[in-house]
Amino acid sequence: MSAVHRAPAGLKLGLALALILGLGALPAERAWWGLGLLPPLLALAKLSSVPLRTLLSRWALGAPFLLAAASLAFFQPNGLWLGLALLAKSAICLLTLQLLISTTSITELVRTLRRLHVPRVLCETIALLTRYSALLGDEARRMRRARAGRSLRSSRWLEWRALGNSLGLLFVRTVSRAERVQSAMRSRGGA
Amino acid sequence: MHIPDGFLSARVALGYAALSCLGLGAACWRLRSQRERGASALLGVSAAFVFAAQMVNFPVAAGTSGHLVGSALAGALLGLPGALVVMSAVIIMQCFVFADGGVFALGANVFNMGLVGCVVGFCCYRLLCGAAPSPTRRVASVAFAGWCATIAGALSCAGQLSLSGAARLSVVLPAMLGVHALIGVGEAVISSLVVASVLRFRPELLENAGQVELGARPRKSAVLAGLGLSIAIAALLAPLADAAPDGLSRVTQALGLHSSTSPSLAPLSQYGVPGIVSGVLATGLAACFGTLALFGLCWVLALALVPRKGREAEARAVVAESSG
Numbered sequence: 001m002s003a004v005h006r007a008p009a010g011l012k013l014g015l016a017l018a019l020i021l022g023l024g025a026l027p028a029e030r031a032w033w034g035l036g037l038l039p040p041l042l043a044l045a046k047l048s049s050v051p052l053r054t055l056l057s058r059w060a061l062g063a064p065f066l067l068a069a070a071s072l073a074f075f076q077p078n079g080l081w082l083g084l085a086l087l088a089k090s091a092i093c094l095l096t097l098q099l100l101i102s103t104t105s106i107t108e109l110v111r112t113l114r115r116l117h118v119p120r121v122l123c124e125t126i127a128l129l130t131r132y133s134a135l136l137g138d139e140a141r142r143m144r145r146a147r148a149g150r151s152l153r154s155s156r157w158l159e160w161r162a163l164g165n166s167l168g169l170l171f172v173r174t175v176s177r178a179e180r181v182q183s184a185m186r187s188r189g190g191a
Numbered sequence: 192m193h194i195p196d197g198f199l200s201a202r203v204a205l206g207y208a209a210l211s212c213l214g215l216g217a218a219c220w221r222l223r224s225q226r227e228r229g230a231s232a233l234l235g236v237s238a239a240f241v242f243a244a245q246m247v248n249f250p251v252a253a254g255t256s257g258h259l260v261g262s263a264l265a266g267a268l269l270g271l272p273g274a275l276v277v278m279s280a281v282i283i284m285q286c287f288v289f290a291d292g293g294v295f296a297l298g299a300n301v302f303n304m305g306l307v308g309c310v311v312g313f314c315c316y317r318l319l320c321g322a323a324p325s326p327t328r329r330v331a332s333v334a335f336a337g338w339c340a341t342i343a344g345a346l347s348c349a350g351q352l353s354l355s356g357a358a359r360l361s362v363v364l365p366a367m368l369g370v371h372a373l374i375g376v377g378e379a380v381i382s383s384l385v386v387a388s389v390l391r392f393r394p395e396l397l398e399n400a401g402q403v404e405l406g407a408r409p410r411k412s413a414v415l416a417g418l419g420l421s422i423a424i425a426a427l428l429a430p431l432a433d434a435a436p437d438g439l440s441r442v443t444q445a446l447g448l449h450s451s452t453s454p455s456l457a458p459l460s461q462y463g464v465p466g467i468v469s470g471v472l473a474t475g476l477a478a479c480f481g482t483l484a485l486f487g488l489c490w491v492l493a494l495a496l497v498p499r500k501g502r503e504a505e506a507r508a509v510v511a512e513s514s515g
Contacts, residue, residue, distance in 0.1 A: 017294065024295035025201035061290060066195045086357060089197030094290050097196075101287055109287070119219035121231065125280040128235020129242060133284075136236075136243035144247070164384020167244050167259075171268065171385065172392045174240040175233065182232035 002103075004048035009108035010115070016100040020093045031085035034092050041095055050102045058098045059091075066090050106130045132177075140170055192260070192348050192371070193285070193300055196293025200355035207351060208298025214306040215279050218272035234269070238277040241265055242284065244385075262304055262344070263312025263337040264382040267397065268389070271313045278305040299351050303344040312340035326390050329397065331493035334383035335486055341375035342368065379489060387496040 004012075023034050045055055070083045070090075107127070114123045143166045151162065199207075222234070241261045248258050265274035279301050285291040292300045319332035349367040353360035389396055 020196060020294045021201075024196060024199065024204060024293075031197075058290065070198075082357075086197050090195040090293060093196030093293055093295065097287065097290055097294060101290075106288070119216065119223075121219045121222045121234065121276055122215065122280060124231050125234045125238050125276055126283060128232065129238040129280050129284055132236050132239035133242040136239045137246055140243045140247055160380060161384060163247060164381055165388045167247060167381070168385040168388025169392065170243065171237075171240055171389055172396070174236050175393070175396060178233040178236040181236060185232060 002048045004044060004099075005103045007103075009104050010112045012100055012104055013109060013112055016096050019096050023089055023093055026089065031089045034089050037092055038095075041092070041099065045099055048099065048103050050099070055095070055098050055102065058102070059094055063091075063094075066094070128181075136170065136174065139173065140166070143170065192303060192344055193282075193292030194296040194303075194348065194351065196295045198293075198355065198357045199296050199299055199351060203351055203355040204295050204299060207302045211279075211298045211301040211306055215275060215301065218275040221272040222276060234273055234277055235280075237265070237269055237273070238280045241277055241281050245281070259381045260304060260308065260341065260344075260378060261382070262308030263316060263333060263340040263378070264385060266309050266313030266340075267316050267333045267336065267382075267386060271309060274309045274313065275305055278309055299348075303348045303351070307347050308340040308344045311343040312336045315339045326387075326394075326497045327490075327493045329390065329493075330383045330387050330496050331490045333386045334379040334489035334492055337378040337382035338375040338485055338489070341371050341378045345371035376485070376488075379485075380492065383489070383492055383496060387493075390497070 019037065023037070026034060045052065066087055070087045074080060074083045107130075110123055110127045110130075113126070114120070144163075147162055147166060151158075241264075244259050244261055246258070262274065262278050265277050268274075269277060282292065282301050282304055283297065286294060286297050286300070313336070315336035316332050319335060320329055324332065345367040346364075349360065349363045352358045352363050386397065
């Protein structure tokens with residue numbers, strides 16, 4: 001736990017949002033100014049003792065989307081220049097976001113959102129989503145492995161059909177899980 | 192369809208963020224009375240379901256794979272306000288955890304995949320379904336709604352990119368529509384597969400989906416008006432966006448790099464119908480034929496997916512009703 005980890009979530013969220021909004025509002029011809037933010041960001045990353053490799057691999061996860069969107073800009077007159085500027089801008093935004101996420105827990109972020117009067121329904125949905133997405137992802141993976149173990153012959157149509165079936169089954173299981181979660185919440189005096 | 196940070200101009204990003212906030216706020220307001228009746232856990236866990244379903248990759252040709260977006264599917268399963276909240280939560284999480292789509296562009300992304308996707312998907316589904324749909328009709332409706340939601344989202348995404356000067360409408364519109372017409376077919380197939388199997392395991396979930404979240408069935412005229420309005424806005428905004436001065440031309444002028452070479456990339460001709468001169472008309476006609484053909488395909492898909500047994504049972508029920 002570094003000082004960056006311990007800093008209040010609201011402060012970090014506010015700073016990151018301000019940086020990203022400011023960078024977003026920067027006109028394309030001034031996009032190079034954004035590069036000036038790179039040294040302080042890297043210094044913060046060093047201070048937070050998040051391994052650079054983790055940060056970069058997470059950054060690389062989002063990079064293909066940047067390239068796809070930038071390739072559309074290349075088709076304009078002088079598009080190469082504009083595309084590169086957009087790419088630099090969004091790469092820095094991505095780095096900022098990664099820094100925020102690797103030093104702040106989702107629970108803290110949701111609590112901050114609630115304090116900012118974001119509707120309760122949305123906050124609850126986000127909180128439950130983070131709680132249950134790993135569980136349901138695991139369940140989907142188990143169903144998939146079981147299906148792979150059972151099925152011998154396969155064609156693309158059969159594969160799609162089986163995957164669709166297991167997703168439908170996953171939804172049905174989701175609903176029964178939601179019923180159980182709701183009654184558990186209620187029996188503890190929650191909503 | 193996730194727009195990264197830095198591609199939207201400040202005006203466009205803030206404008207669409209305001210629109211998304213309005214839509215999302217209305218949905219949350221609609222849902223607040225549902226919370227006491229125990230819908231909050233359903234929404235949260237359903238959001239996790241959409242999240243997990245997006246992680247399941249379906250094999251497409253040559254080693255590539257695609258995945259579900261799920262706004263039309265969520266609309267059919269949860270009703271409009273519920274689907275809107277669920278999709279928004281998923282998009283917000285993707286933005287913050289997986290860096291899929293930017294923070295600055297979050298409003299626009301929620302607008303495209305949440306608001307537009309859910310409204311168009313839900314309206315199409317409800318309109319095609321009618322009052323008491325047969326399983327086949329339900330599956331066909333959700334397939335077509337999935338395709339429409341994908342196309343509508345792509346249209347609005349292309350509009351945003353061109354409005355903020357990141358790409359020309361004449362380039363970005365055909366590119367986005369072409370790719371998403373294909374992606375939409377995948378979305379249609381997956382959505383219909385999921386609905387077909389939910390119909391088999393627990394059909395009552397689909398029957399009371401709208402009533403649980405909406406309180407009452409939406410009036411048909413309201414649904415039609417909403418759909419017509421969104422199409423009209425899309426049709427009116429597109430030429431405006433093209434006529435608006437490009438952000439890029441300002442840039443080139445400011446830099447004194449006024450290039451004389453304009454790209455001759457207007458792939459409208461590829462979509463043309465021979466014999467009709469006007470490019471716009473030809474493209475419109477081609478789009479209409481494509482949509483009609485796709486609607487037919489959805490129906491065939493539904494016929495293939497709904498088991499014959501179900502249809503026999505349905506026929507028996509009809510016979511029993513008419514005789515008794």
